[in-house]
Amino acid sequence: MNIQFKKGALELCVLSVLCRKDCYGYELVSDISCHIDISEGTIYPLLKRLKDEKLVVTYLQESPEGPPRKYYRISDRGREYKDQLVAEWLDFTKKVNHIIEGPSEGQKGRNPS
Template identity: 60%
Template sequence: MNIQFKKGVLELCVLSLLDKRDFYGYELVDHICKYINISEGTIYPLLRRLKTEGYVTTYLEESQEGPPRKYYKLTEKGKEAYKELEVEWETFVNGVNNILRGEIN
């Protein structure tokens, strides 16, 4: 899997999942890994960044299976950022497809 392709897109994936319900970090890795390989060393800095930018808030919850889980919750600002990023992604993919399948003069 080309590492470079993921740049910026993992943020979109995380925002998309958080738009559906709250997740904790380890769980996000698990879900994303079903389709795109991702390491923990990626997700935690990313989540910290999202919190710094005010896109998410966090809360702790105890677990019976291990240490406490830190859940992430999308803010209004986060939802707006998600919508914008999704549109940008669609536009981008369309642009790339036009180039890949496009006619040349």
């Protein structure tokens, strides 16, 4: 898929996954990369930025299989921001779909030809 599309959507994907559950880095990366083909390393810089902007917070939690893991949790601000991003995304994709599919029969009549 086009790399610019992916870059723009990645933030939305990360926030959406975190809305459902807290994740550690690898878990989050795997959840996303099983659907979208990305360089997994790009998620970590994104997570750092989200953390710097206080959209997510981190905490350490013991893991049964080894050293404690760093978990990411979405903040209230992050949820608000995600809702706003989702709304923009849906609106944008709807318009793009309209353009791709071309005007329907009903709309054609409005344009003088």
